[in-house]
Amino acid sequence: MMLRVEKLSKQYLHADGPVNALQEITLNIEKGEFAVITGPSGSGKSTLLLTLGGLIKPSSGDILFKDQTIYHPSNNGLSDFRRLHIGFVMQNFSLIPYLSALKNVMIPLALQKTVKETQRKRATDLLESVGLKDRTNHLPRELSAGQQQRVAIARAMANNPSLLLADEPTGNLDPCLALEILELLKAFNVEKGITVIMVTHSPVAADFGTKRIHLKGGKLV
Amino acid sequence: MSLYSLVWHELWHRKSQMISGLLAITLGIGVIVGIRSITVVSEKAVAVNLDNLGANVLILPQGASVDDYYSADIDAPTFPENYVERVVTSALPGVDNMSPKLTRRVKIKGQNVVLTGILPGSEIASKPIWQTAGLIGDELQVICAETNPANSSSGFKDERLQRKGIDSLGLYDCLAGSEAAKRTGLSEGIKFKIKGAEFNVAKILPETGTVDDDRIFAHLHTVQKLLGIKDQISAIEIMGCCNAISDGLLGKLRNILPDTRISTIGQIVSTQIQTNRLMNRVSLIFLIIIFFVGGVSIGNFMWANVNERRKEIGILLMIGAPKSSIYMIFLLKAAVLGFIGGVAGYIIGTITGLIAGQYLAGLAVRPVLIYFFWSILLSILISVFGSLIPAYLAAEIEPFTNLQEV
Numbered sequence A: 001m002m003l004r005v006e007k008l009s010k011q012y013l014h015a016d017g018p019v020n021a022l023q024e025i026t027l028n029i030e031k032g033e034f035a036v037i038t039g040p041s042g043s044g045k046s047t048l049l050l051t052l053g054g055l056i057k058p059s060s061g062d063i064l065f066k067d068q069t070i071y072h073p074s075n076n077g078l079s080d081f082r083r084l085h086i087g088f089v090m091q092n093f094s095l096i097p098y099l100s101a102l103k104n105v106m107i108p109l110a111l112q113k114t115v116k117e118t119q120r121k122r123a124t125d126l127l128e129s130v131g132l133k134d135r136t137n138h139l140p141r142e143l144s145a146g147q148q149q150r151v152a153i154a155r156a157m158a159n160n161p162s163l164l165l166a167d168e169p170t171g172n173l174d175p176c177l178a179l180e181i182l183e184l185l186k187a188f189n190v191e192k193g194i195t196v197i198m199v200t201h202s203p204v205a206a207d208f209g210t211k212r213i214h215l216k217g218g219k220l221v
Numbered sequence B: 001m002s003l004y005s006l007v008w009h010e011l012w013h014r015k016s017q018m019i020s021g022l023l024a025i026t027l028g029i030g031v032i033v034g035i036r037s038i039t040v041v042s043e044k045a046v047a048v049n050l051d052n053l054g055a056n057v058l059i060l061p062q063g064a065s066v067d068d069y070y071s072a073d074i075d076a077p078t079f080p081e082n083y084v085e086r087v088v089t090s091a092l093p094g095v096d097n098m099s100p101k102l103t104r105r106v107k108i109k110g111q112n113v114v115l116t117g118i119l120p121g122s123e124i125a126s127k128p129i130w131q132t133a134g135l136i137g138d139e140l141q142v143i144c145a146e147t148n149p150a151n152s153s154s155g156f157k158d159e160r161l162q163r164k165g166i167d168s169l170g171l172y173d174c175l176a177g178s179e180a181a182k183r184t185g186l187s188e189g190i191k192f193k194i195k196g197a198e199f200n201v202a203k204i205l206p207e208t209g210t211v212d213d214d215r216i217f218a219h220l221h222t223v224q225k226l227l228g229i230k231d232q233i234s235a236i237e238i239m240g241c242c243n244a245i246s247d248g249l250l251g252k253l254r255n256i257l258p259d260t261r262i263s264t265i266g267q268i269v270s271t272q273i274q275t276n277r278l279m280n281r282v283s284l285i286f287l288i289i290i291f292f293v294g295g296v297s298i299g300n301f302m303w304a305n306v307n308e309r310r311k312e313i314g315i316l317l318m319i320g321a322p323k324s325s326i327y328m329i330f331l332l333k334a335a336v337l338g339f340i341g342g343v344a345g346y347i348i349g350t351i352t353g354l355i356a357g358q359y360l361a362g363l364a365v366r367p368v369l370i371y372f373f374w375s376i377l378l379s380i381l382i383s384v385f386g387s388l389i390p391a392y393l394a395a396e397i398e399p400f401t402n403l404q405e406v
Ligand SMILES: Nc1ncnc2c1ncn2[C@@H]1O[C@H](COP(=O)(O)OP(=O)(O)O)[C@@H](O)[C@H]1O
Pocket: A012, A013, A014, A019, A020, A021, A039, A040, A041, A042, A043, A044, A045, A046, A047, A048, B401
């Protein structure tokens, strides 16, 4: 079992009153699965995904990663968990604007204190695998939207994650580019056996999944 | 790549913004370094001065300022040269030697230099430090003479001049202070022009550690002619005997020359020491001010920078950077900025000090290397202290609220 979610709830405190973004979610994700989280806007998809990745602390409930709670003190406020096991791909690409594509991909490796030459080699290989071999020294603003998202995927893969979390990765791309990105994610899922959890509201994207998680008003339906 | 190399990349990509963030610190350090560089020269000079300067009474025109001993006679008003004879003919006991001088700033080879016209014989005899340079013989060694100077100097002006002046300094010969020579590239035997008149460098004077090092000495009468200030001088230095001064030599001189300002060099130097002390206090107060103003201004800049970088902080946290790394990134950025501010402040302050010292006081201010290290250290400290809170707040940023911003 890759991930086990137990009675997960998240309540945001807002000036207009508390928002129950997630209510007692319980689910399992198996290793090698391509899970898709769907649901209307505001149903809690992003909240669930970011909670699974250790970026949001739930109000109650637990998340077990390979049968161990991720809220273990040894995880150093979850940064160790993210650094070692998780790759994130966000809708807005989330690249550092003043770093080249290559350097962006090298950051997770730098965090793992990998030696410089290995960093460079691995980042170059990853960029090649997403089809950006000749764009390594470009800044994000010198790349198209589709290319930027490929860099983001290469970066998410850099730490060799067990779990790739993607929040509407094709939300800012036109359908044709979107398909390329989805195929790329699928390829990593199938060829490398990486477990993928993807939030999307596009039916086309949802069809790429092997498992569907549908949310409504913060609840599983 | 190391995570901290993000700092270089960011600084490189937003240079102008960084520079403006540093303005307060750079200027603050610059002012302190400037003041200190000048004060240091002044302090050093005061420290060696009492032993080295032969003449110990200074007669200046009424209007001259004696706040700064080193510039007291530069561009000061003048009085007639025949005041020298008035003193001589009054046969005051305890007056051993007199040096009339006229001092003005001139340009030599494009450099500002202080030109002092002297009557060679008397000038040299009253400066024991020069005698070791082999310029003049033992017979000129100054002693506290019992003899009445009036007796030995009938027709003083010309006779003394003829006898001793011609030996060592012709009408178009000059003596160059070591510092002045270095700056203008003069060396012995070279010919150069001041205001159109050609001079010959008779001797480069050995370094004395006094203001004389940055002066060029030429014949008084030549200088008067060149500057068009005929028969006028700006100062008389008198070698008085110590016991004569305690016997009221100053009062007697004041009676003879009522429209001048007469002080012992000791008095002037103690004024100078007070000025230096004041300058030290000013730079200390300034230091405290820039510590706060510079710290707050850097802190403010850093806080703006943290807010601008919220999204990137979110990205780094998302990738798994620990909070402590975010904190260190901002502190490192502060340290790098502080370093740049310190270097820039030192350079600006030193250049300002060199120019101001030269132009305002005729002092040969030199860069003080140790201030380079102090500037950097101080600037880094201010910058890092000012950034502690913004850096802490940066590390506490919740990543997800930013990740959802497009
Ligand atoms: N930081 C926050 N503070 C308060 N409410 C929030 C916050 N983030 C999200 N919400 C609310 O929680 C609910 C779920 O949001 P989200 O997970 O972003 O939904 P989705 O991704 O499905 O559109 C929404 O009603 C949203 O308004």
